[in-house]
Amino acid sequence: xxxxxxxxxxxxxxxxxxxxxxxxxxxxxxxxxxxxxxxxxxxxxxxxxxxxxxxxxxxxxxxxxxxxxxxxxxxxxxxxxxxxxxxxxxxxxxxxxxxxxxxxxxxxxxxxxxxxxxxxxxxxxxxxxxxxxxxxxxxxxxxxxxxxxxxxxxxxxxxxxxxxxxxxxxxxxxxxxxxxxxxxxxxxxxxxxxxxxxxxxxxxxxxxxxxxxxxxxxxxxxxxxxxxxxxxxxxxxxxxxxxxxxxxxxxxxxxxxxxxxxxxxxxxxxxxxxxxxxxxxxxxxxxxxxxxxxxxxxxxxxxxxxxxxxxxxxxxxxxxxxxxxxxxxxxxxxxxxxxxxxxxxxxxxxxxxxxxxxxxxxxxxxxxxxxxxxxxxxxxxxxxxxxxxxxxxxxxxxxxxxxxxxxxxxxxxxxxxxxxxxxxxxxxxxxxxxxxxxxxxxxxxxxxxxxxxxxxxxxxxxxxxxxxxxxxx
Numbered sequence: 001x002x003x004x005x006x007x008x009x010x011x012x013x014x015x016x017x018x019x020x021x022x023x024x025x026x027x028x029x030x031x032x033x034x035x036x037x038x039x040x041x042x043x044x045x046x047x048x049x050x051x052x053x054x055x056x057x058x059x060x061x062x063x064x065x066x067x068x069x070x071x072x073x074x075x076x077x078x079x080x081x082x083x084x085x086x087x088x089x090x091x092x093x094x095x096x097x098x099x100x101x102x103x104x105x106x107x108x109x110x111x112x113x114x115x116x117x118x119x120x121x122x123x124x125x126x127x128x129x130x131x132x133x134x135x136x137x138x139x140x141x142x143x144x145x146x147x148x149x150x151x152x153x154x155x156x157x158x159x160x161x162x163x164x165x166x167x168x169x170x171x172x173x174x175x176x177x178x179x180x181x182x183x184x185x186x187x188x189x190x191x192x193x194x195x196x197x198x199x200x201x202x203x204x205x206x207x208x209x210x211x212x213x214x215x216x217x218x219x220x221x222x223x224x225x226x227x228x229x230x231x232x233x234x235x236x237x238x239x240x241x242x243x244x245x246x247x248x249x250x251x252x253x254x255x256x257x258x259x260x261x262x263x264x265x266x267x268x269x270x271x272x273x274x275x276x277x278x279x280x281x282x283x284x285x286x287x288x289x290x291x292x293x294x295x296x297x298x299x300x301x302x303x304x305x306x307x308x309x310x311x312x313x314x315x316x317x318x319x320x321x322x323x324x325x326x327x328x329x330x331x332x333x334x335x336x337x338x339x340x341x342x343x344x345x346x347x348x349x350x351x352x353x354x355x356x357x358x359x360x361x362x363x364x365x366x367x368x369x370x371x372x373x374x375x376x377x378x379x380x381x382x383x384x385x386x387x388x389x390x391x392x393x394x395x396x397x398x399x400x401x402x403x404x405x406x407x408x409x410x411x412x413x414x415x416x417x418x419x420x421x422x423x424x425x426x427x428x429x430x431x432x433x434x435x436x437x438x439x440x441x442x443x444x445x446x447x448x449x450x451x452x453x454x455x456x457x458x459x460x461x462x463x464x465x466x467x468x469x470x471x472x473x
Contacts, residue, residue, distance in 0.1 A: 002121040003161030004293070007267040008055030009303040010048055011151040011254050013438055014038040014319060016311045021146055024313035029143030032228015036149035036255025038311060039135050041319055041410035042437055042455040042469065045074040046084055048152035049133035050091050050454050055302035056154035062127065064093045069125035071101045071117050073109035073132040075258045078464060087466065091348045091454050099125065107179070107224065108283025109259040114155060115289060118165055121157045128157035134258030138188050147227045149255020151305070153263035162297040163270055169211030172287035175200035179284035200286040201230060206237030208280060208290035220244050220274050222265035224282040225251035238280055248277065254305065266293065271301030318410050337463055347467035350385055350421065350452060352430045353378025363430040383421040383430060385452040386473070390431060392417035394441040403458040415441040419450055419470055438471040449473040
């Protein structure tokens with residue numbers, strides 16, 4: 001039977017508390033949420049999905065070449081019309097032939113992707129990678145936005161493993177208007193009819209659980225959490241106790257994670273050693289999935305859900321791009337999309353080049369060799385993504401190229417540096433120019449150890465350019 005063989009999870013470092021919302025609005029509409037995770041200016045569902053996926057693959061100790069089936073789920077993918085799994089597969093260095101599927105349009109998308117992944121691995125695929133990432137947004141004065149957090153989870157699926165989904169069921173019944181986002185709109189909304197929303201939630205969750213064939217006695221229960229109160233109201237419908245729901249809850253500290261709500265909770269309890277888990281998602285419309293997971297041993301896991309930066313409400317609005325000055329007109333370094341595409345191997349996978357004449361490393365691998373000055377066809381060498389800062393400076397307001405100013409207006413000053421990235425053997429380095437992330441500029445010092453990750457770089461012509469940035473180890 002197909003099984004989960006490893007999990008990864010990620011949440012952005014920024015947090016905003018319920019008290020910060022109360023100071024700004026005089027009230028806080030998200031019951032049971034004490035704080036929530038907030039994406040930084042260079043993060044979105046795609047970069048969060050990348051973070052969770054790299055952790056899951058590392059925990060499984062398998063290379064990306066082994067993955068032949070990929071799914072990405074989000075109610076808010078960064079592009080309304082584009083197959084994000086193509087970029088994600090390139091970032092992770094998956095085989096070009098791997099099957100890719102995109103799940104969106106509902107907070108139920110995460111479990112839909114996991115369901116499809118189990119079917120795929122049970123049939124033709126050998127190794128699946130399922131990723132759910134989300135960062136909902138709503139009306140700034142509404143409960144949906146007050147609860148809206150950010151996070152991601154990833155699961156490696158194989159034909160045998162320590163965590164098996166031993167039963168599953170789904171249920172749907174029409175409940176229009178419970179939670180929706182129309183074409184061209186940025187904010188998710190609802191009719192705000194409390195009894196109607198609650199009835200849709202309880203009926204679909206109860207219907208999915210009633211459809212299960214196994215006898216339920218879960219150690220924990222991961223229930224969809226649009227706020228910190230509604231999951232507990234579903235205890236009776238899901239045939240579990242509030243203590244079992246609390247054991248898996250992430251909503252109190254991370255907020256409403258949308259399509260990643262149940263996947264992050266499931267990944268968290270599997271990482272914590274839970275022996276049996278009931279996972280029930282809910283999506284507006286309305287429908288629900290119920291999955292029963294049992295473990296026969298420890299599930300390899302790599303999770304990063306802790307925060308280290310509390311935001312004021314004004315800082316929160318800046319990170320979200322609500323309060324910015326916008327980019328200045330004119331100037332800047334224009335890079336066409338075709339040109340950017342030609343350098344994806346360098347920007348996503350840190351592909352350097354080795355000179356066949358003298359053996360020197362070059363990054364990027366283009367032009368004449370800096371050592372022997374020969375014009376050559378470089379031999380590709382992927383850098384693992386760790387190294388040391390050689391030089392660093394701070395780019396302050398007014399100093400950034402125009403294409404970076406919108407992001408700078410949201411996140412503030414940033415560090416630009418030269419870093420020496422090491423080869424796998426560790427006896428060679430290639431020097432590259434990079435931007436810092438996940439910390440203020442003063443956190444980056446010469447001699448400091450760093451690692452690379454993938455983040456948003458900037459947007460031109462409506463197309464977001466993604467590439468590597470560095471953060472301290």
